[in-house]
Amino acid sequence: MASSGSAVESGAPVSLKDLRPPSPLFADGASLRVLGKLQEYSVETTVAIIVDRDASLKIDTQHLRDLSFRVGSIYQFIGELRIQPDNEALLQARVGRNVDGLDLDLYHQSLQLVRQFQVERTRYRST
Structure with a gap:
């Protein structure tokens, strides 16, 4: 079946510190999956700020x-990263x-294992 638009990416799981x-994950338009504790939320602007350890994200x-x-x-979000002018x-x-x-x-441990698997898979494919 043909698609009339571009496919929506699944959202790579990342930690906020990355x-x-x-x-390379800090890229405009990157489709990401993030997780953090809600620090604040504004109904007027619909902007939330989540934190995880020493990192935060709007x-x-x-x-x-x-x-x-x-x-x-604690919330998980999937979406596209937008890099602001600042x-x-x-x-x-x-x-x-x-x-x-x-x-x-446990979530952070699983992220590390996924990254390790991806690195090993890349190495295997290049040999």
Whole structure:
């Protein structure tokens, strides 16, 4: 079946600390999946700020429906990264969900294992 538009990417799982220059993940238009604790949310601007360890990220939630925001809860967002003129990142979220109860340490361990697998897979393909 032919598609009339470009396919939406799945959103690569990343930690917030990886979204700083010169990381290759810090790229305008990158489709990403992020997770963090809600530090603040503005109903007027629909911008949320999530934090994870010593990193934070602004999330534009204007396209999300039926999602209530509670400061202190953990959320996961999938969307496209937009690099602002001041070199600050903003994720234009297309999906968001509350993931309270998720073990953050285990989540970070799984991210490390996924990266390790991807590096090994790349090395295997190049040999």
